[in-house]
Amino acid sequence: MSEAEVTSPPTLHLSSGPHIASGRTTGQIMWMVNLSLLPALLWAWAVFGWPVLAVTASSILGCITAEYLACRIAKTESTVPDGSAFCSGLLLAFTLPPAIPIWMPFIGGVLAIVFTKAVFGGLGYNIFNVALVGRAMMMATFPVEMTTRWLTPALGNVDAVSSATVLAQIKLGGQEALNKILAAVPDGGHLWLDFFLGMRAGSVGEVSVLMIMLGAAFLFWKGIIKLYIPLSILVGVALMAPFSPAPTIYMLSGGIWLGAFFMATDYVTSPITPKGQIIFGLGIGLLTGIIRNWGGYPEGICYAIMLMNILTPALNDWFRPKRLTAGGAPS
Amino acid sequence: MSLFSWRNSALPTFSRGGVHPDEHKELTEHLPIEDFIPTNVYLPVSQSLGASAEPLVAKAAKVKRGDVIAKVPGGVSLHAPVSGIVKGVATGPHASLVYDTVITIQVKPSEDDPQFPEQFGWQTLPVAQMLERIRDAGVVGLGGAAFPTYRKLSLPKDAKVDTLVINGSECEPYLTCDYRLMLEESEKVVLGSWLIARIIGVANCVIGVEDNKQPAAEKLRQTIAELGLDKMEPPVKMTVVVTQTRYPQGSEKQLVQSLTGRMVPKGGLPLAVGVVVQNVATAIACLDAIRNGKPVMERVVTVSGRGILSPKNLRVPIGTSVEDIIAHCGGYAGDVVKILLGGPMMGRTIADLDVSVTKGTSGLLFLTAAETSITHYQPCISCGECVDACPMGLEPNRVSQYMEVGRPLETLQFGVKECFECGCCSYSCPSHRPLVQFMQVAKAAYRRQERKTT
Numbered sequence: 001m002s003e004a005e006v007t008s009p010p011t012l013h014l015s016s017g018p019h020i021a022s023g024r025t026t027g028q029i030m031w032m033v034n035l036s037l038l039p040a041l042l043w044a045w046a047v048f049g050w051p052v053l054a055v056t057a058s059s060i061l062g063c064i065t066a067e068y069l070a071c072r073i074a075k076t077e078s079t080v081p082d083g084s085a086f087c088s089g090l091l092l093a094f095t096l097p098p099a100i101p102i103w104m105p106f107i108g109g110v111l112a113i114v115f116t117k118a119v120f121g122g123l124g125y126n127i128f129n130v131a132l133v134g135r136a137m138m139m140a141t142f143p144v145e146m147t148t149r150w151l152t153p154a155l156g157n158v159d160a161v162s163s164a165t166v167l168a169q170i171k172l173g174g175q176e177a178l179n180k181i182l183a184a185v186p187d188g189g190h191l192w193l194d195f196f197l198g199m200r201a202g203s204v205g206e207v208s209v210l211m212i213m214l215g216a217a218f219l220f221w222k223g224i225i226k227l228y229i230p231l232s233i234l235v236g237v238a239l240m241a242p243f244s245p246a247p248t249i250y251m252l253s254g255g256i257w258l259g260a261f262f263m264a265t266d267y268v269t270s271p272i273t274p275k276g277q278i279i280f281g282l283g284i285g286l287l288t289g290i291i292r293n294w295g296g297y298p299e300g301i302c303y304a305i306m307l308m309n310i311l312t313p314a315l316n317d318w319f320r321p322k323r324l325t326a327g328g329a330p331s
Numbered sequence: 332m333s334l335f336s337w338r339n340s341a342l343p344t345f346s347r348g349g350v351h352p353d354e355h356k357e358l359t360e361h362l363p364i365e366d367f368i369p370t371n372v373y374l375p376v377s378q379s380l381g382a383s384a385e386p387l388v389a390k391a392a393k394v395k396r397g398d399v400i401a402k403v404p405g406g407v408s409l410h411a412p413v414s415g416i417v418k419g420v421a422t423g424p425h426a427s428l429v430y431d432t433v434i435t436i437q438v439k440p441s442e443d444d445p446q447f448p449e450q451f452g453w454q455t456l457p458v459a460q461m462l463e464r465i466r467d468a469g470v471v472g473l474g475g476a477a478f479p480t481y482r483k484l485s486l487p488k489d490a491k492v493d494t495l496v497i498n499g500s501e502c503e504p505y506l507t508c509d510y511r512l513m514l515e516e517s518e519k520v521v522l523g524s525w526l527i528a529r530i531i532g533v534a535n536c537v538i539g540v541e542d543n544k545q546p547a548a549e550k551l552r553q554t555i556a557e558l559g560l561d562k563m564e565p566p567v568k569m570t571v572v573v574t575q576t577r578y579p580q581g582s583e584k585q586l587v588q589s590l591t592g593r594m595v596p597k598g599g600l601p602l603a604v605g606v607v608v609q610n611v612a613t614a615i616a617c618l619d620a621i622r623n624g625k626p627v628m629e630r631v632v633t634v635s636g637r638g639i640l641s642p643k644n645l646r647v648p649i650g651t652s653v654e655d656i657i658a659h660c661g662g663y664a665g666d667v668v669k670i671l672l673g674g675p676m677m678g679r680t681i682a683d684l685d686v687s688v689t690k691g692t693s694g695l696l697f698l699t700a701a702e703t704s705i706t707h708y709q710p711c712i713s714c715g716e717c718v719d720a721c722p723m724g725l726e727p728n729r730v731s732q733y734m735e736v737g738r739p740l741e742t743l744q745f746g747v748k749e750c751f752e753c754g755c756c757s758y759s760c761p762s763h764r765p766l767v768q769f770m771q772v773a774k775a776a777y778r779r780q781e782r783k784t785t
Contacts, residue, residue, distance in 0.1 A: 006657045008684055009638075009667040013705050016768040018676040018754030019669055020352055020504065021704035026712055026761045082709075124710030124762075272715035272728070316729075323597065323724040323746060324347060324584070 026123075029224055030083030036215035037090050037262070043211045044204045047153040048098040052204050055096055055105050059134075060089030062109020070118035084123050088112060091131035094205025094258055095302065096138070099149035108138040128309045129269050132302050150201040165201050167253050171298035175245050195252035206255035216261035228277035229270060229284075230260040233301075236285015243293045256288065259301035269309045276312075276319035283308045342542055344575035345585040348722035350755045351577055352504050352676070354543060355702075358635045358642045359507045364515055365643055367659050368413065370438055372650030373423060373687040375431040376401040378409055379471040379479050386432055392417040396444045397626055400434055407479045408469045412628035412648035415439040424683045426672045426692070433687075436650070447625035454563075458530050461621050468620030469627045469690070474498060474509075474581070474610035475673055477691035480617065483607065484530050495528045496590055496601070496608045497538040499547060500574065500581030503674025506694045508631040509611050511644045513540070513547035516615060517554040521569065523614030525560050526621055528567045531607050536569045537590045538611075543576040578676060579753040583608045585722055597749060627690055634660050638667035638697030647688055654684040656695055669703050671696040676754040709762035717756035717766055723749050727756035727766040734769040739776035747773045 044052045067085035071078045079085070089109050096105055112134025117126045139146050150165060169177045185191050194200050198208025206212070219225045237256055244250040264270060264284055271280050284304045291300030376384040384401040394400060394411040401409040415436045423433030456464075466481035486492060497520070501509040513520055520538075528536045540548040551571045560567050574580055574589045584595045586608060593604040601608050609617075612630065619625040628649060635642040640661030647656065653670065657663070671678035672692050688695070717727040725746035733742050747770055756766040 006654045006662065006684060008682075009663065009670075011668060012680070012682045013669050013703075014680045014682055015669075015705075016765065016771060017678060017752070018758045018767065019671060019678065019680070019698060019703045020675045020758065021763060022350070022352070022759050022761075024716075024759075024761045025763070026709055029714070029761055122710065124712045267712045267714040270713075272713060272718050321718050321721070321724045321726060322347075323749065324594070324722065 026084075027082040030087050032222055032224060033219065033262070034083055034087050034090055036218045037087075037094070037205065039214045040094065040205045040208060040211040040258075041090070043198055043208045044098065047198060047207065048151045048204070051098045051151065054102050055098060055100060055204055056090065056093040058102050059093035059096070059105035059109045060086055062106035063089030063092065063113050063130075063134075065106075066110040066113035066118065070113065070122070074118075074122070076122070079123055082123065085113060085117075088117075088130040088134070091205075091258075091262060092134040094262075095131065095135040095203050095255060097146065097149040098151045098204050100142070100145050101149075104138065104142055104145060107141070108134045111137045111141075124268055126268055127312075128306050129263050129266050132263055132306055135302055136306065152201055153199045153207070165253075165298065166195075166249060167292075167298040170245060170249075171292075178246050178249075192248045192252060195249060200253075202253070203255060206258040209252055209257045212257045212261060216257075219261070219265075225261065225265045226274075226277070228274050229264050229281040232278045232281025233260040233264055233285040233288075236282040237288050238285070240286060240289020240293060243289065250292070255299060255301050259284075259288075259305055263301075264305050264308070269312055271312050271315040271319065273316075273319045273321055276315040279319070280308050280312065280315055283311065342573055342575045343589045344577050344580070345588045345722060347724055348720050348755060349577045349579065349585070350720050350758050352758065354576075355505045355635070356507050356510070356543065358505065358637075359633055359644055360510055362507075362511070362642070362644050364508075364511050364631055364646050366646050367651070367656070368438060368648060369651050369655040369659075371418070371652075371655075372413055372436050372438065372648050373652050373685065374400065374409060374412070374434045374436065374650035375423065375425045375687065375689060376409060376434065377425065377431050378469070378649070378690045379403075379407055379477040383431075384409060386420050386434055388417050388420065388434060390417055390419050394436060396440075396628065397447070400436075401432075407466060407471060407481070408626070409649075410469055410626040410628055411436060412650055413438045414441055414444050424686045426681060426686050426689060427679055434650075438648075447619070447623040449622050450624055453622040456621065458532075461526065461530050464620045464624065465617055468616070468625065470613065470616045470620055471627070471690050472610060473612035473616060473627075473630060473690060473693070475677070475691050475693050477689070480609070480613055483609075484527065486531055486602070486607075490602055491605055492531050492602065492607055493533055493535060493605045494591060494607075495524065495531060495533050495536040496586060496606055497524045497527075497536060497611055497614055498581055498583075498586055498608055499538055499540040499544070499551070499611045500586060501544065502541060502576075502578045502581040503676055503678075503694070504578075505635045505696055506633045506674050507635075508633045508644055508693055510544050510547050512612055512615060512631060513544070514550050517547075517550045518558065519615045519618050520611050521551065521554050521558055521560070522622075523616070523618035524569065524609075525558075525563065525567050526617055527607075527609055527614060528569075529565060533607075534565065534567055536567050538569065538571045539574055539580070539586050539590050540571060541576045541580055542573055545573065548573050578755065579722060582722065582751060582753060584751075630688065630690060630692065632656070632688055632692055633694040634696075635694065636667075636671075636697035637699045637702050638663055638665045640664040649690055650687045652685055652687045653681065653695060656688075657684065657697075663697065665699040667697045668700045668705060669696075669698040671698065675703070676758065677752060704763060706763050708760075708764045711764060712762060714761060716759040716761065720755040720759040722753060722755060723751070725750055725756075727770065730773055731764050731766050731769045734773060739773045740780060742773045743777070748777070750774070 116133040241247040287304035425431035470480040471477040
């Protein structure tokens with residue numbers, strides 16, 4: 001049409017707008033979550049030694065093997081590189097006792113991915129938190145190993161196998177058990193400080209509240225998590241603390257912090273609007289308290305989160321974003 | 332949003348949603364407007380929304396600059412942007428309609444081409460005559476919407492309007508044509524705004540400019556002070572308000588809220604809250620029409636992107652082809668994968684270099700693979716980024732999930748019809764889901780259903 005010598009570029013893409021993107025991808029988010037769990041993992045390695053890394057590797061391997069095979073069977077592109085299965089494996093390992101037989105986390109990882117994620121359609125379609133279903137299935141399958149294979153924390157020198165976590169001891173023995181535990185704390189030591197720093201028997205990744213907070217702060221800074229869910233969980237748990245014989249220990253133990261900042265904030269299984277998230281969080285906190293104080297388990301956040309996962313679609317329906325219209329102040 | 336929006340927090344903005352993409356305005360914001368006249372222009376007869384126009388010239392006809400060459404019955408006209416000879420009237424490509432009737436004119440300027448000098452007594456023309464001149468000059472919204480301006484300014488009898496908002500937001504990344512106009516032709520912007528205020532009978536005019544265009548805001552303030560509009564008859568109080576740089580600040584509803592605090596009702600126009608909005612370039616076109624009797628024959632287009640050798644702010648005749656602009660700007664400068672008419676958030680991709688500039692074309696962008704996003708999309712992970720980004724408070728995530736399972740007619744509950752396709756949702760989506768496209772397809776399904784039932 002024109003005399004100007006201009007040819008079309010070899011490939012021109014046609015699409016509706018927008019033609020630019022924020023640059024954040026699902027894979028990036030998942031790998032940042034994985035990165036944020038590193039401090040807690042390193043701490044666990046320092047206090048519990050090599051078994052921690054073996055348990056973690058086994059669980060991750062189980063998850064990504066199952067994810068890879070599920071994609072092969074479904075004839076879809078492998079979603080292993082997006083880091084979500086890796087993340088599920090890491091989080092599952094964090095909920096396990098460090099001295100559990102090495103093959104068990106692998107089984108747990110496979111079960112978690114297959115029954116929570118793959119059969120529902122893969123990433124984005126699961127109803128329950130993948131890692132927590134894995135843990136729940138392991139509790140049902142390996143009840144003894146899941147509750148007895150604890151290690152006594154010792155920086156650099158780990159050998160003792162501890163019989164039960166502090167929460168489990170209190171659950172069984174009540175005030176008397178608590179007194180015994182407190183009496184065993186050496187002079188000048190503080191039990192709550194051990195819990196905060198992570199010098200106690202407990203699951204791989206949940207022992208150190210401090211390290212979990214570090215990772216959570218990173219995710220918050222990167223805008224990956226918001227605080228509505230974790231803070232309302234902590235409020236919910238705190239409301240039930242007076243019913244416990246040891247409120248401080250109760251607040252600092254049993255994976256509340258890991259659950260609040262890393263499990264309950266899972267995008268797929270949590271509500272979207274702030275109001276929905278607050279109800280979700282409070283529900284988890286209160287249910288955790290109810291399970292611990294009156295239920296059959298010393299802990300409870302795992303089941304509390306799974307119960308509230310069920311409500312997520314409903315919460316998304318009940319608490320909708322506020323439309324921009326005359327008269328209503330948008331939320 | 333709230334915890335980290337401390338930046339510019341003192342400046343007004345809209346109440347929810349929005350994004351802040353990289354601006355890329357540094358490519359062209361310092362470049363003065365340049366004129367470029369190609370050897371041929373290709374004019375699609377459809378230049379604005381609504382009924383299609385009929386060509387009024389045939390092959391071999393001689394036309395003069397400003398002659399009416401196509402007309403929508405009872406609507407806006409299309410004028411010859413250049414003097415010359417009609418080489419053909421045939422089907423050709425159109426940026427948004429795919430195909431249209433295109434009038435090709437070979438440019439042949441002559442000594443006696445009309446110059447459109449200032450006409451006597453333009454300030455005191457009756458409103459009806461001013462509107463007529465705007466219509467006859469073929470003025471449409473030059474911000475991109477291309478809605479006929481005389482229709483927007485012909486208010487219903489019962490309309491209660493008290494404020495004119497002039498839109499100098501230019502919130503789309505890359506685009507700088509309105510910025511350059513505000514800097515270089517601030518007097519025309521201000522006088523044009525004053526005329527529009529006269530037409531709609533208001534004494535209050537607010538010009539909204541984003542924070543990243545401070546020099547333009549400063550220049551406009553200076554010009555307003557120099558012209559002394561409050562002493563003119565009728566007096567108009569004109570203020571320049573700097574808003575936060577936040578997309579889509581230039582959308583009517585968002586701009587009205589930022590500048591006046593008023594919320595346009597669902598499905599309504601700014602008129603419902605006593606406001607009329609016009610773009611800065613449109614204000615200039617209104618002045619040209621009323622003061623000089625000059626029709627819309629040219630416009631400023633930002634030619635930018637990392638894929639073009641010399642980015643420019645070009646004033647070109649309507650009908651200048653993309654191909655001629657590429658040649659004039661030195662050719663490609665990288666692996667161009669997308670060519671856009673408009674900005675990167677709402678612009679349209681084209682695949683045919685014979686497409687030409689229409690009245691609504693604000694930008695011509697050549698994007699390389701590094702600056703645009705071309706990727707497969709993934710499942711929704713319910714992160715809620717799109718819901719946070721939506722300035723209308725809609726649920727693009729839910730719409731997309733319903734669309735994926737083939738249930739477009741159940742998406743009304745999530746607000747599809749209130750979506751104005753700003754693109755904030757897709758921009759924010761980490762799974763790169765084409766949320767705007769899902770919205771468009773859902774809306775089309777409703778339109779089809781409405782056609783069937785009526």
